[in-house]
Amino acid sequence: SLKSTTRLHNGVEMPWFGLGVYKVKEGSEVIESVKAAIKNGYRSIDTAAIYENEEGVGQAIRESGVPREELFITSKVWNSDQGYESTLQAYETSLKKLGLEYLDLYLIHWPGKDKYKETWKALEKLYKEGRVRAIGVSNFHIHHLEELLKEAEIKPMVNQVEYHPHLQQKELLAFCQKEGIQLEAWSPLKQGQLLQDPTLTEIAEKYGKTTAQVILRWDLQTKVVTIPKSIKEQRIMENADIFDFELSQEDMEKIAGLNKDERVGPNPDEFM
Ligand code: NAD
Numbered sequence: 001s002l003k004s005t006t007r008l009h010n011g012v013e014m015p016w017f018g019l020g021v022y023k024v025k026e027g028s029e030v031i032e033s034v035k036a037a038i039k040n041g042y043r044s045i046d047t048a049a050i051y052e053n054e055e056g057v058g059q060a061i062r063e064s065g066v067p068r069e070e071l072f073i074t075s076k077v078w079n080s081d082q083g084y085e086s087t088l089q090a091y092e093t094s095l096k097k098l099g100l101e102y103l104d105l106y107l108i109h110w111p112g113k114d115k116y117k118e119t120w121k122a123l124e125k126l127y128k129e130g131r132v133r134a135i136g137v138s139n140f141h142i143h144h145l146e147e148l149l150k151e152a153e154i155k156p157m158v159n160q161v162e163y164h165p166h167l168q169q170k171e172l173l174a175f176c177q178k179e180g181i182q183l184e185a186w187s188p189l190k191q192g193q194l195l196q197d198p199t200l201t202e203i204a205e206k207y208g209k210t211t212a213q214v215i216l217r218w219d220l221q222t223k224v225v226t227i228p229k230s231i232k233e234q235r236i237m238e239n240a241d242i243f244d245f246e247l248s249q250e251d252m253e254k255i256a257g258l259n260k261d262e263r264v265g266p267n268p269d270e271f272m
Helices: 028-039 054-064 084-098 116-128 142-151 170-179 198-207 211-221 233-240 249-256
Strands: 005-007 013-015 044-046 072-077 105-108 135-138 158-162 182-186
Touching: 028 044, 028 054, 028 233, 054 072, 054 084, 072 084, 084 116, 105 116, 105 158, 116 135, 116 142, 135 142, 142 170, 158 170, 170 182, 198 211, 198 249, 211 233, 211 249
Parallel strands: 044 072, 072 105, 105 135, 135 158, 158 182
Antiparallel strands: 005 013
16 A cells, blocks of 8 residues: 555665655645645655755645654755755755654765765764654665765665666665665656556556556565656556556566666766
């Protein structure tokens, strides 16, 4: 169900499924999307300081009527705020905008070049002080994680990366599983670019599901948390309706064959 969770390495339960709000406009657009999601059973919302919609996300949470402790709220520190003091400050700003006392998950949005270790120390401090329930990273390659793990006191609980049938991240997924780091998929639908794929549409027809549902189900069956974005209630509902079928081994293998190591977003080594 939408409430089913993965247990992070510190014991915190994170929903396998949630709503992403990248490019969703601050104000009524984000408020209505998040409220529609929560009304339809979503419990996890993924935002970021750079999305400039944290205030609306917070308002939607308050208006949803669902108790705060039943929700799982993620935000991220933006590149220009990396560094120890600036990250601590950025966390306060995000909390204030959201109107929350704590986040469930706070991520380093991109590794950048040479500040992510300092930034990580700030996240560790927030975590040790009980200000945030889990901390993690985003867009980290294996080499970034290896470098971070040399000095980290606390291992990241999550790595959120671009992940979809055209970018299957097999080595990264194996590395994260070995280290107990939960992988989370961003742009799981490749921002809509996978929805016409003939292999996926053929599989979808067989199960009486949509192409989006097949892709999101594949995330779950590969043990990757997924956070598709939509602002349309019909699609918000459709995307969540993936708990009543199971892709066969054969279809999982067909999807595995679609990998092209092709990104829709930037390569983290080049994005500063
Ligand atoms: P996505 O793959 O979730 O695709 C979203 C788009 O697909 C929508 O705008 C819509 O056009 C289309 N869509 C959604 N559901 C559909 C359906 N059922 N039928 C047809 N079309 C549908 O793309 P995304 O928004 O880039 O990624 C999801 C979330 O991941 C973001 O909202 C954000 O929270 C997160 N994200 C994180 C990073 C990062 O650097 N950490 C980067 C990008 C996105």
